[in-house]
Amino acid sequence: MPEQNDWEREFDHTWANSAEHKEPSARARMLAARWKENPPNPAPFRADPDPVPRRSSWVSTAVVLGCVAVVIVLLGYAQMRSPY
Secondary structure, eight states: OOOOOHHHHHTOHHHHHTOSOOOOOHHHHHHHHHHHHSOOOOOOTTOOOOOOOOOOHHHHHHHHHHHHHHHHHHHHHHHHHSOO
8 A cells, every 4th residue: 555645644534443442432431420420220222202191082172173163153254244
């Protein structure tokens, strides 16, 4: 392999990946220090999120019927105000 100058060597990924020691990222060091004092609780892989509280069916029905009633009243008012 021909001799590389410093500029080419700086961006040579194969040379960088062949390093014996690789320093962890700042986030990895931060988490390692945090977990050393207070380790995280075990969690299953891709655990289900907390369930969302659901409204009762009668509340949903009342909201839908209320919206339909408002639309009917608005259409009747608009038709009453418009000239023939």
